Amino acid sequence: MKEFGHFIGGDQVQGTSGRFGDVFNPATGEVQAKVAFASRAEVRKAVEAALKALPGWAATNPQRRARVMFNFKALVEKNMDQLAHLLSSEHGKVLADSRGDVQRGIEVIEFACGIPHLMKGEYTEGAGPGIDIYSMRQPLGVVAGITPFNFPAMIPMWMFGVAIACGNTFVCKPSEKDPSVPMRLAELMMEAGAPAGVLNVVNGDKEAVDAILEDPDIQAVSFVGSSAVAEYVYSRGTAHGKRVQAMGGAKNHAIIMPDADLDQVTNELIGAGYGSAGERCMAISVAVPVTDKLADALVERLKPRVESLKVSTPTDPEAAYGPMVTAAHRQKVLDYIDLGVKEGAELVVDGRGFKMQGYENGFYLGGSLFDRVTPEMKTYQDEIFGPVLQIARADDFDEAIALPSTHQYGNGVAIFTRDGDAAREFASKVKVGMVGVNIPIPVPLAYHTFGGWKRSAFADVNVHGPEGVRFYTRIKTVTQRWPKGGVREHPDFVIPTMK
Numbered sequence: 001m002k003e004f005g006h007f008i009g010g011d012q013v014q015g016t017s018g019r020f021g022d023v024f025n026p027a028t029g030e031v032q033a034k035v036a037f038a039s040r041a042e043v044r045k046a047v048e049a050a051l052k053a054l055p056g057w058a059a060t061n062p063q064r065r066a067r068v069m070f071n072f073k074a075l076v077e078k079n080m081d082q083l084a085h086l087l088s089s090e091h092g093k094v095l096a097d098s099r100g101d102v103q104r105g106i107e108v109i110e111f112a113c114g115i116p117h118l119m120k121g122e123y124t125e126g127a128g129p130g131i132d133i134y135s136m137r138q139p140l141g142v143v144a145g146i147t148p149f150n151f152p153a154m155i156p157m158w159m160f161g162v163a164i165a166c167g168n169t170f171v172c173k174p175s176e177k178d179p180s181v182p183m184r185l186a187e188l189m190m191e192a193g194a195p196a197g198v199l200n201v202v203n204g205d206k207e208a209v210d211a212i213l214e215d216p217d218i219q220a221v222s223f224v225g226s227s228a229v230a231e232y233v234y235s236r237g238t239a240h241g242k243r244v245q246a247m248g249g250a251k252n253h254a255i256i257m258p259d260a261d262l263d264q265v266t267n268e269l270i271g272a273g274y275g276s277a278g279e280r281c282m283a284i285s286v287a288v289p290v291t292d293k294l295a296d297a298l299v300e301r302l303k304p305r306v307e308s309l310k311v312s313t314p315t316d317p318e319a320a321y322g323p324m325v326t327a328a329h330r331q332k333v334l335d336y337i338d339l340g341v342k343e344g345a346e347l348v349v350d351g352r353g354f355k356m357q358g359y360e361n362g363f364y365l366g367g368s369l370f371d372r373v374t375p376e377m378k379t380y381q382d383e384i385f386g387p388v389l390q391i392a393r394a395d396d397f398d399e400a401i402a403l404p405s406t407h408q409y410g411n412g413v414a415i416f417t418r419d420g421d422a423a424r425e426f427a428s429k430v431k432v433g434m435v436g437v438n439i440p441i442p443v444p445l446a447y448h449t450f451g452g453w454k455r456s457a458f459a460d461v462n463v464h465g466p467e468g469v470r471f472y473t474r475i476k477t478v479t480q481r482w483p484k485g486g487v488r489e490h491p492d493f494v495i496p497t498m499k
Contacts, residue, residue, distance in 0.1 A: 002033040004179045006042060006203055007186040009049035010196025016042060021176045021205070026092035026323035027313050029361035035179050038204035043171070043211035046200040050142040050169035051217055053197030058139050058167040062116040069165050071192035073109045076102065076157075079188065083181055087152055088314035090178035092323040092363065095314060097276050098153075102181075104443070105157030108464050111446040112165035118469045119166065128496075131481045137473040139167030140219040140243070144212045146233065147182070148225045149175035149325050150279045156182050158450070159222045160199055162468035164189075168219075172201045173212060177325055179203050213237045220472065222463065223247065224281070226383075227409070227455045234458035245459035245471055247451065249383040250281045250411030253404040254440060255426065256289045256298065257397070257417035264438075265416045266301040270320075272414075272440035273389040274309060274367050277321045279329075281456075282412045282434075282441045286373070286380070286390045288400045295393045299348060299371055306349040306367045306389070313359065321387065323356075323363040330363045333386030337368050340379040340390075346371040351387060381408065397422065405431040410453030414440050433457065 004023070005014040015036020023033035038046075057065075076083065084098035093101065121135035145159035152174060160170040174182035182201050189199045202208055212218060213236045220243035223233040227248030237244035254272070256265050272284035287302075289295040312319035324330040334352055341347055351366025365387055373380050373390040380390060394400035404413045414436035415426045423437045433452035436442030444450055444465070451462030461471040 001031070004033060004035040004183060004203055006036065006038060006046065007183055007199075007201040008042075008046045009052075009200070010190050012183070012187075015203070023090055023177065023179065024326055024363075025089060026325055026363045027359055029327065029363060032089070035176050035203050037176065038202040038208040038211075040207060040211040043202050043204070043208050044215065046171045046202045047142055047215050047217050049197035049200055050171055053195050054141060054169045057164075057169055057195060057198050060167070062119050062165075062167075065165055065167065066113050066115050068193045069109055069113045069115070069161065072189055072194075073106055073113065075188045075192055076106055076109070076185070079184070083153060083184060086180040086184060087178065088322070090180055091149065091152060091325055092314055093276050094316070094319045094322050096317070097321075098314070101151050102153040105154040105161070107446040108158050109161045111464065112161040115165040115469075118466070119473070121475075127479070130483070131479060133477065133479045135475055135477045137166070137469070138476055139473060141168060142171065142218050143168045143220040143472060144171040144173065144218050144222070146173045146209055146212065146221065146223045146225070147175060149177040150276070150281070151224075152178045152181040153185070155224050156185060158464045158468075162464055163222075163472045164194065164198055166469060166472045168472055169198050170200065171212065171218065172199065173204060173208050174201065176203055176205060209233070210236070213242070214240050216240075218242060220244070221246075222471070224463075230458050231455075243461075243471065245451075245461055245463060246457070247281070247463065248456050248458065249409055250283075250452065250456050251286060251380075251383055251407050251409040252282060252284050252412040253286045253288050253392075253407070253414070254284045255394075255400045255404075255413070255415040256287060256294060257415065257419065257422060258291055258294050259418045260416035261418070262294075262297060262301060265298065266305060268416070268440040269302065269389060270305050270309070274306070274321055274387045277324050277365065278333075278387040279325065279385055280441075282443050284414065284440050285384060285388070286392050286403070288392050288394050288403055290394050290397060290400050292393060295371070295391060299369075299391065302369055302389070303348055306369045309367045309387075311354060311356065311364055311366055313356075323359075324365055324386065325363070327363050329385070330365055333365060333384055333388065336379050336382070336384045336386070337388060340370050340373070340377070340388075343377040343379060345373045345377060345379065345390070375403065375406075383409065401426060401430055405429070408454060409456045411456035412436065412442050412452065414438075414442060
């Protein structure tokens with residue numbers, strides 16, 4: 001059986017802690033590999049490897065660092081099929097979705113290839129008599145990322161792509177559920193020309209996380225995961241003097257106005273609600289049709305589409321989605337469906353009884369659809385993170401906008417309408433970090449920035465884009481004067497001004 005260790009100092013190394021976790025094949029339910037859980041000492045070895053590589057990498061000029069990123073991009077593209085198959089075999093995503101996972105990561109690498117421009121500072125000549133002022137962006141040092149199971153390619157590249165391009169060295173702690181892709185990406189980074197120690201991967205659990213949060217040589221931590229853990233990472237990391245960006249959970253709403261094209265809306269909700277088995281922080285999990293008449297018409301369209309969703313193996317090109325990542329996560333979603341019934345929501349489509357013929361032990365779950373969900377229900381308040389779409393009816397625009405605005409999460413939201421004035425008002429007023437207008441999953445492109453509000457993000461600076469460059473660098477400002485000769489007769493005890 002395959003055994004994953006860690007990637008430290010440019011090489012794969014065996015784990016030495018004696019602790020391991022299971023890596024499952026979600027399609028069959030079988031254990032396909034073991035992954036070593038790093039001890040604090042092993043995390044420290046990764047940090048020391050990053051520290052050793054830091055002076056040389058930070059001193060490498062931005063253009064040469066960009067060349068490494070260009071090489072890395074080409075290698076990831078060349079190995080796309082291998083990465084997608086590895087990803088699907090451990091996560092359960094269909095192959096097309098796995099390729100999308102890798103591609104969205106590549107797009108951040110493309111952005112990072114522009115680092116020579118992005119790192120430029122500012123300059124003012126003659127700010128005062130004979131005085132010039134300029135600023136420079138410098139890397140922080142050793143930084144770390146803690147990444148989730150649902151995007152094992154994209155989110156690590158979101159983090160280390162920008163961080164490494166800026167001149168930092170990186171320690172990645174990926175999810176223990178699907179470790180293959182982050183390990184392979186580290187190999188490709190070395191092949192691209194990055195020095196040993198620039199990118200390290202330590203697999204593990206809470207012990208590894210705590211070691212990262214408490215290590216005095218790690219300057220910043222980026223995290224994506226559940227809100228409870230995000231809050232823990234933020235509080236623990238900042239208490240140890242680190243910069244932290246910690247992205248948490250979501251409950252993304254789609255507001256459907258009476259003038260929307262219902263055929264378009266139905267297609268968008270099916271894809272955004274059930275793609276990747278709903279295991280996306282940007283999945284649409286709540287549809288909010290405005291008026292009962294519209295809600296009835298929407299349910300009428302959605303019901304047969306959900307019932308006919310093809311759930312199959314990750315390699316089936318016709319599958320809408322594949323199995324869930326683990327049996328434990330599947331059971332968690334099942335428990336939420338049970339709870340929704342108890343709370344009084346109307347279960348229009350029940351996916352609990354789905355079994356995949358020939359794969360009865362796989363972690364499959366059919367699509368479920370709830371109607372008449374209300375804000376006091378726990379299934380509405382919590383992130384279910386599975387193939388479950390809820391419908392919460394609203395009487396008017398104001399009630400519809402209040403639902404996502406008052407929810408504890410504020411990651412993404414969408415509105416479907418033909419009315420530009422309504423869309424503009426919605427985008428301005430809704431209290432959510434990322435907004436889509438007739439777009440169900442409003443994940444910004446790499447040269448913008450990703451981040452939610454409220455309990456969806458514990459951070460002052462968002463992920464990737466210009467915000468990512470700001471997060472992984474610090475500003476140094478230089479005020480300089482070159483006297484023509486002579487020494488002042490008397491010292492000046494007054495604060496300098498431009499008066």
